[in-house]
Amino acid sequence: MIPESQIESCSSLEELNELVAKCTRCDLFKDAINPVPGDGNPEAEIVFIGEGPGKKEDEIGKPFVGAAGKLLKEMLEENGYKREDVFIANVVKHRPPNNRDPLPNEVEACFPYLKRQLQLINPKLIVFLGRHSLNRFFPDLKISEVHGKAFRKEIPWLGRKQVFMALFHPAAALYRGSMKETLKADFAKLPKLIEKINNDNNDSKSKKDQPELF
Numbered sequence: 518m519i520p521e522s523q524i525e526s527c528s529s530l531e532e533l534n535e536l537v538a539k540c541t542r543c544d545l546f547k548d549a550i551n552p553v554p555g556d557g558n559p560e561a562e563i564v565f566i567g568e569g570p571g572k573k574e575d576e577i578g579k580p581f582v583g584a585a586g587k588l589l590k591e592m593l594e595e596n597g598y599k600r601e602d603v604f605i606a607n608v609v610k611h612r613p614p615n616n617r618d619p620l621p622n623e624v625e626a627c628f629p630y631l632k633r634q635l636q637l638i639n640p641k642l643i644v645f646l647g648r649h650s651l652n653r654f655f656p657d658l659k660i661s662e663v664h665g666k667a668f669r670k671e672i673p674w675l676g677r678k679q680v681f682m683a684l685f686h687p688a689a690a691l692y693r694g695s696m697k698e699t700l701k702a703d704f705a706k707l708p709k710l711i712e713k714i715n716n717d718n719n720d721s722k723s724k725k726d727q728p729e730l731f
């Protein structure tokens with residue numbers, strides 16, 4: 518089994534992807550066709566974190582390439598981003614059979630990969646897509662209450678206060694009109710939020726303790 522220390526010592530996303538490809542830290546690899554480590558810009562300002570690969574993602578080896586991915590791409594483009602500008606990952610890197618929810622032990626076994634991805638990419642903003650990714654980081658938060666609200670938290674393994682926002686999962690919103698409207702409205706806050714983070718970083722006042730909510 519690949520030890521956490523080996524994952525922690527990866528110095529590039531490529532190196533990390535090679536470990537994911539031979540990972541046996543949980544049983545999900547057994548039924549999966551391909552590993553889906555994540556893809557996009559290794560220097561992205563925004564990292565999106567979904568739940569786990571579905572059927573299409575498993576076949577292709579890339580995250581969000583099915584129906585939910587189409588909605589994600591559409592929202593990115595509506596807000597001035599290309600898919601290649603951002604990085605897209607998941608909480609688990611192999612497909613759970615029949616698209617079931619990932620089990621807690623699978624999420625834990627896979628977390629060192631996500632951690633290392635975030636350390637290497639060092640994004641300005643982490644966007645949770647759905648409750649699974651939100652709750653891996655913040656078990657007490659409810660997506661129905663915090664979606665669309667940016668907040669900043671000290672993350673020791675990132676060595677800084679990191680800005681986060683949770684959105685409804687695009688797959689959940691696909692066939693629910695009002696949820697889709699909310700998702701789109703929340704998503705449209707991202708460009709201004711990135712601008713604000715950049716301004717705050719350039720502002721010497723940001724050295725002081727910041728309010729938790731933007």
Ligand code: URA
Nearest residue numbers: 567568569570580581
């Ligand atoms: N849903 C997810 O959470 N992740 C994917 O990669 C695709 C669909």
